[in-house]
Amino acid sequence: MREHYREELEDINACLVEMSNSVGSAMSKATTALLDADVALADLVIAGDEHIDAVRESIEERCFTLLARQQPVATDLRTVTTAMRIVGDLERMGDLAVHVAKLARMRFPESAVPVEVRPIFLEAGHVAHSLVTQVGTVIAQLDVRGALQLEKDDDLMDQLHRQLFTEVLSPGWPHGMESAIDITLLGRYYERFADHAVSVARRVVFLVTGERDMAALHH
Amino acid sequence: MREHYREELEDINACLVEMSNSVGSAMSKATTALLDADVALADLVIAGDEHIDAVRESIEERCFTLLARQQPVATDLRTVTTAMRIVGDLERMGDLAVHVAKLARMRFPESAVPVEVRPIFLEAGHVAHSLVTQVGTVIAQLDVRGALQLEKDDDLMDQLHRQLFTEVLSPGWPHGMESAIDITLLGRYYERFADHAVSVARRVVFLVTGERDMAALHH
Numbered sequence: 001m002r003e004h005y006r007e008e009l010e011d012i013n014a015c016l017v018e019m020s021n022s023v024g025s026a027m028s029k030a031t032t033a034l035l036d037a038d039v040a041l042a043d044l045v046i047a048g049d050e051h052i053d054a055v056r057e058s059i060e061e062r063c064f065t066l067l068a069r070q071q072p073v074a075t076d077l078r079t080v081t082t083a084m085r086i087v088g089d090l091e092r093m094g095d096l097a098v099h100v101a102k103l104a105r106m107r108f109p110e111s112a113v114p115v116e117v118r119p120i121f122l123e124a125g126h127v128a129h130s131l132v133t134q135v136g137t138v139i140a141q142l143d144v145r146g147a148l149q150l151e152k153d154d155d156l157m158d159q160l161h162r163q164l165f166t167e168v169l170s171p172g173w174p175h176g177m178e179s180a181i182d183i184t185l186l187g188r189y190y191e192r193f194a195d196h197a198v199s200v201a202r203r204v205v206f207l208v209t210g211e212r213d214m215a216a217l218h219h
Numbered sequence: 220m221r222e223h224y225r226e227e228l229e230d231i232n233a234c235l236v237e238m239s240n241s242v243g244s245a246m247s248k249a250t251t252a253l254l255d256a257d258v259a260l261a262d263l264v265i266a267g268d269e270h271i272d273a274v275r276e277s278i279e280e281r282c283f284t285l286l287a288r289q290q291p292v293a294t295d296l297r298t299v300t301t302a303m304r305i306v307g308d309l310e311r312m313g314d315l316a317v318h319v320a321k322l323a324r325m326r327f328p329e330s331a332v333p334v335e336v337r338p339i340f341l342e343a344g345h346v347a348h349s350l351v352t353q354v355g356t357v358i359a360q361l362d363v364r365g366a367l368q369l370e371k372d373d374d375l376m377d378q379l380h381r382q383l384f385t386e387v388l389s390p391g392w393p394h395g396m397e398s399a400i401d402i403t404l405l406g407r408y409y410e411r412f413a414d415h416a417v418s419v420a421r422r423v424v425f426l427v428t429g430e431r432d433m434a435a436l437h438h
Contacts, residue, residue: 057431064300071290081283081303088307169396177388177399184403212276 005070012062012083017140019055019090020200024132026052026097027193031125034104034186035118037111045101052094056087075207082207086139089196089203093132096193103182112182114175117167124160124190127153131197138204144217147201151214157194161187224289231281231302236359238274238309239419243351245271245316246412250344253323253405254337256330264320271313275306294426301426305358308415308422312351315412322401331401333394336386343379343409346372350416357423363436366420370433376413380406 026045033042063084066072072080103112113121134150137143164187167173168180206212245264252261282303285291291299322331332340353369356362383406386392387399425431 064296067286067300068292068296073287077283077287081286084300084303085307088304165400168400173396177392177396180396180399181384181387181403184400185407188404188407 005066005072008062008066008070009072009076009079012059012066012080013139015055015059015062016083016086016090017136019052019059019087020132020136020139022048022052022055023090023093023097024129024136026094027100027128027132028125030097030100030104031121031128033101034113035111035121035125037104037108039105039108042101042105042108046098046105049094049098052091056091059087060084078207082203085203086200089200090135093193093196096189096196099189100186103186107182112179112186114179116173116175117164117183120160120163120167121186121190124157124187127156127160128190128193128197131157131194135197135200138201142204142208144205144208147205148214148217150201151198154194154198157191161191224285224291227281227285227289228295228298231278231285231299232358234274234278234281235302235305235309236355238271238278238306239351239355239358241267241271241274242309242312242316243348243355245313246319246347246351247344249316249319249323250340250347252320253332254330254340254344256323256327258324258327261320261324261327265317265324268313268317271310275310278306279303297426301422304422305419308419312412312415315408315415318408319405322405326401331398331405333398335392335394336383336402339379339382339386340405340409343376343406346375346379347409347412347416350376350413354416354419357420361423361427363424363427366424367433367436369420370417373413373417376410380410 026048029041030045032038033045063080066080067077106112131150131153134146134153138146138150164183168183173180202212202214205214205217209217211217245267248260249264251257252264282299285299286296325331350369350372353365353372357365357369383402387402392399421431421433424433424436428436430436
């Protein structure tokens with residue numbers, strides 16, 4: 001019984017890592033769909049969200065069953081409740097990839113991203129992918145150092161977000177109001193995606209160290 | 220022991236209701252701060268978020284302790300895991316009130332909301348307050364019918380959100396790009412606030428009925 005229980009805990013963890021891979025792949029595809037106005041790719045992301053939601057449900061139910069049958073305590077209990085939270089963040093990251101894909105779809109055959117801000121979205125897509133990859137490692141290895149690094153890398157996303165506003169608010173911005181609204185929303189989606197990655201990292205840090213205040217560990 | 224346990228479950232539920240009241244009050248204050256450019260009120264909302272975060276932490280820890288010591292099963296276990304999720308939604312609703320307050324603060328002494336869209340934000344504030352009040356009732360009474368109603372009322376927020384875009388995109392919009400960006404973000408904050416209210420309602424419905432698909436219950 002106990003051995004099965006240990007395996008089940010490890011397997012739930014492996015599912016979380018896989019889920020973070022799925023979410024990362026969804027966001028990368030969504031970014032490409034956005035930049036290249038690739039509607040087929042956007043549709044793939046939108047359709048794929050059902051799978052991500054199903055994985056979330058499955059992990060939640062497995063955690064619930066494990067709580068009910070095995071009644072874990074101490075660190076094992078904390079591991080299960082942490083997993084139940086992390087799936088929520090990952091699912092939301094998948095939703096945000098869908099939001100990006102839907103906006104790409106809405107502006108087809110144009111790209112929602114004018115040339116002036118294309119480098120910023122290229123970079124945002126890159127940072128998003130890097131963050132979600134780090135999330136996978138942090139979960140797989142309960143890697144506190146990686147979690148702290150991840151929070152620093154999130155600052156890059158905040159910088160990109162500010163750059164976007166500078167571009168859109170520059171006096172020569174030629175793309176009008178609709179495009180400004182699109183870019184504001186897109187910027188928000190990428191920023192929230194990064195925030196959820198940080199949230200996962202914080203949950204892992206709390207699980208391992210019992211510390212909620214990441215600043216206290218940055219030494 | 221068991222009697223204490225039942226009391227503890229009820230008390231956690233009462234804390235959730237109180238937390239939804241705090242969050243509702245924060246969003247109402249934030250809306251007033253926004254419409255009247257009331258910076259003192261905005262500061263109150265921003266400062267008050269620490270309390271909401273502390274309540275979340277406290278509820279989470281109580282749920283965890285209850286799981287560890289009492290090892291509930293079946294419906295009681297589902298009640299505790301649901302509470303652990305609901306606090307996450309409520310905390311996020313508090314964050315969104317803070318976002319509204321911060322935007323009000325940033326534009327002070329102006330109001331971030333031009334007269335053309337003032338009625339829409341008045342209505343959005345009203346709907347937000349109504350939704351969070353319903354959330355309190357749904358949690359307190361495990362009220363499935365109320366939860367279904369709440370989801371319908373969320374449609375109002377989506378309508379308001381669309382109206383906002385129509386206003387900002389109208390050819391005569393005189394307030395420029397910065398204002399358009401503000402309104403886009405504000406619209407998003409109210410919409411997300413409502414989404415989280417719906418999410419709480421869905422969790423309660425799932426707790427009571429075991430049904431995740433709300434559409435299946437709308438008959």
